[in-house]
Amino acid sequence: MQRTFASIVTGGLLALAVPAQAWGPTGHRVTATIAEHEISGRTRAEIAGIIGGESLAEASTFPDEERSNPDEFWQRTASPWHYVTLPDGTRAIDIEHPAEGDALTALEQFTAVLRDENASPEDRQLALRFVVHLVSDLHMPLHAGQPGDRGGNDVRVDWFGQQTNLHWVWDEGMILRQQLSFSEYAERLEGRLTPGKVLAWWTPTPATWIDESVALREELYPAYGPELGMGTLEAPVRLGYDYNWQWAPTVEHRLLQSGVRLAAYLDWVFAES
Template sequence: MTALNRFTVTLRDPKASIEDKRLALRFVVHIIGDLHQPLHAGGGDDRGGNEFKVTWFGKASNLHSVWDSGMVEQRSLSYSEYAGWLSRSITPEQTIAWTDPTPSVWIRESIALRKTIYPTDTNLSWDYAYQHRGELDDRLKRAGVRIAAYLNQIFDPAGNSPASSRRK
């Protein structure tokens, strides 16, 4: 949260250099995405699932890696194909509902989900992927909408963005 706030200040600072703003923009997008990954939402003593060892389709891994990339790559789509599919599946109602640019909301959602994703059997494959596919897709879609909402708030604080006009 501290880093997100600091980079937001840089983006809003008319005196910040273009290089500093580029870096800040990259980190804002990255941090918002991370806040939607349930294992980035604190808690526990396993370093966000990094020390929770699993096998993923027979290969040694950890739960954090499964959620960061394993379940995405398991889809066998390019990132652009997957992003396009996710984007097309977001309804206008979801866009409006998810437009809240408040990080504490996103974190609470991730914490609630984090409590449900630790498996009892650490040999993970199709069953685990299928069980959590909807949750993964939901978090990715929400992250995309919220990155846009947050950036709209930064760059148009008067609220003249398309999403804010739909809420009025």
């Protein structure tokens, strides 16, 4: 099924080098849990008709879990569908999409399949899981990456004594420091959700999410670079309490926003079906 779908979407085009997954499983499940509480009754019924009793939290991590699948679809075709690449100062409407596609083109293609009632049940299930996943991906600032460092994967850091990279710090590092399950974290963040925030954030427009991520991305890099002798395997940037204090609130803000936007997007998808 994946091979058939891949040929429809990409015509067998090849993938680029793969960055780390966005948010990690906890972050994706937080986003999906918040969305599941905000979607309309109609959307809930449409989703149940596609994936049955599977929760959105379960669906949200499927595209990352399958990246260990040796099938060519997961190893080559789908690899570049988790991120977009924009130089500093570029807006989403100006993205030059690569031939193999990216997160935005994949979201558009999977949305079309999700709306197609003549598509096979298997393809609609795959499409729903990717849509849930990709909306969250696009809210992680380093998945709207700048050219040249693979979304911060090439920026080496020392995170509380752990040798890793800047991308992982945003994927999982700051989230894991909370030591909360995804359901506990979702409940905490939902306690901050007000009607005004829902109304302000209720936009099913991916370009908006991407532009927000780029604006954040341009601020979150620590001082590093060859001229400073930092950010390499031999001399990682030391990040700890100060960086976590500065940016953990932004991580939580983006998780909460992505939950609301996922609900908005799914309501839009099925309202327009």
